[in-house]
Amino acid sequence: MTLLAQVTCPHCWHVFAPEESLWISEHPDLVGDAKLGSDFAQRFLPSRFSVEGDAIDAAGYRATRMACPNCHLEIARAAYQIPALFYSILGAPACGKSYFLASMTWRLRQLLPQYFQVTMNDADAQSNARLHQYEEQQFLNPDPDQLVSLAKTETQGDLYDRVTMGDHSVTLPRPFLFTLQPTARHPNYSRSRTVSRVVCLYDNAGESFLPGADTVSSPVTRHLALSACLFFCFDPTQDPRFRRACEGKSTDPQMVARASRLDREASVRQDTILLEAIQRVRRHAGLREDQLHQRPMVIVVTKWDSWKNLLPDLPNDAPYFDIAGQPLRTLNLDRIRHVSDRLESLLRTLCPEIVAAAQGFVQDLTFIPVSATGRGPERDPTTGSLGIRPRDIEPYWVEVPMLYAISQWARGLIGTQQMIPAGRNAGASPLSGSNAGSDRPRSENQ
Structure with missing residues (x-):
């Protein structure tokens, strides 16, 4: 197989050459790893290989799995062959990150091959196990009438790994891993x-x-x-100014006037969490306080269904359309940027500190509203907890932040269209011809 010159571990972010990779023993007696513990298979640097190119462990078994030389955690084979894109989803407790993530990946699994001729598959099914549970609970539930709610993401548990580094133990996050590849019908196949x-x-x-x-x-x-x-999830239902603005305009129980926080909400303001994340990026990326980050940020404003009446004229139909003569669709950048401008204006009015913090950090900032469920939750009369019935879930725009990010910063997979002014070079657009001399869509499949 063709290997990358360098691999970045998705667990500890150590960068190494493929030949430095450790392999994971297959023989059942070869257990006990210095960094992971006695229950894990031994990691080893091979000296013997099979004709297929796989390492041979100390017991003569062919090993097929590889691990990071720094943290010893397993790395999917795809990460050795295909360049990686790292995306971070952040936000306050109970802001809807897990609902957004589950709905987004579920929608992308359906839409990418159907409309964009791109496959989205698990690169590591084991790492994605929690996400599978979320998707099944919401979209493949055998009892669609039962109220469900996703478990809160904890600071420990199956989304983290414990690794011994020197004389201390370190907790590392377990990422969700996917491959994005063009199908045979994609122009860039x-x-x-x-x-x-x-x-x-x-x-x-x-x-x-x-x-x-x-x-x-x-x-x-x-x-x-x-x-x-960076995807920062801002939850309007946790902001008292949004709740006041939505009085009489929302039936979501999270939007009702209240004098205290809900059980799962944080005691720290959302702008404080955003500023803390910004400081961490500056610290670990070596950025000065007055230096703008060159990578983009999307402010994902969650629970759109609960506050949509504040911007009642914003359409929630999909912002993409067909390309003439091609079996795929492209993103409508004009629609996304129009919605972003309207949403930015609303946030400037109700919570200007969020906009100011983000604009003081990145050059490329986009605001995108999403609804992971399409409607507000119901209160369980028995337990008093909030939940939603799977049959009622109809997400909208949850896929748009990722589609937008991929189209702009992973060129070649998802095309875009936008209006270009009259008089521009018609040859720049494959849709030119009859539209020459007027504002027209520009199509790109970079």
Whole structure:
């Protein structure tokens, strides 16, 4: 197989050459790893290989799995062959990150091959197990009438791994891993080797972004500095100014006037969490306080269904359309940027500190509203907890932040269209011809 010159571990972000990779023993007696513990298979640097190119362990068994030489955690084979894109999802506790992530990946699995001729597959099914549970609970539930709610993301558990580094133990986040590859009907199928990507998504507990939570023994958010795009989830239902603005305009129980926070909400303001994340990126990326980050940020404003009446004329139909003569669609950048401008204006009015913090950090900033469920939750009359019935879930725009990020910063997979002024060079657009001399869509499949 063709290997990358360098591999970045998605667990500890150590960069190494493929030949430095450790292999994972297959023989059942070869257990006990110095960094992972006695229950894990031994890691080893091979000296013998099979004719297929796989390492041979100490008992003569053919090993097929590889691990990082720094943290010893297993790395999917795809990460050795396909360049990686790191994306970080951050926000306050109970802001809807897990709902957004589950709905987004579910929608992308359906839409990418159907409309964009791109496959989205698990690069590591074991790492994605929690996400599978989320998707099944919401979209493949055998009892669609039962109220369900996703478990809160914790600061420990199956989304993290414990590794011994020197004389102390370190907690590392477990990413969700996917491959994005063009299908045979994609215009760039012949360039599959160069345009394909491994996407590493991180969903930390909201508490991980609280001030003081980033430590040597728990560096669980240091992926922020590597991220190709940062997705900050802002929850309007946690902001009293939004709740006041929505009085009489929303039936969501999270939007009702209240004098205290809900059980799962944080005691720290959302702008404080955003500023803390910004400081961590500056610290770990080596940025000065007055230096703008060159990578983009998307402010994902969650629970759109609960506050949509504040911007009632914003359409929630999909912002993409067909390309003439091609079996795929492109993103409508004009629609996305129009919605972004309207949403930015609303946030400037109701919570200007969020806009100011983001604009003081990145050059490329986009605001995108999403609804992971399409409607507000119901209160369970027995337990009093909030939940939603799977049959009622109809997400909208949850896929747009990732589609937008991929189209802008992973060129070659998803095309875009936007209006270009009259008089521009008609040859720049494959849709030119009858539209020459007027504002027209510009199509790109980079």
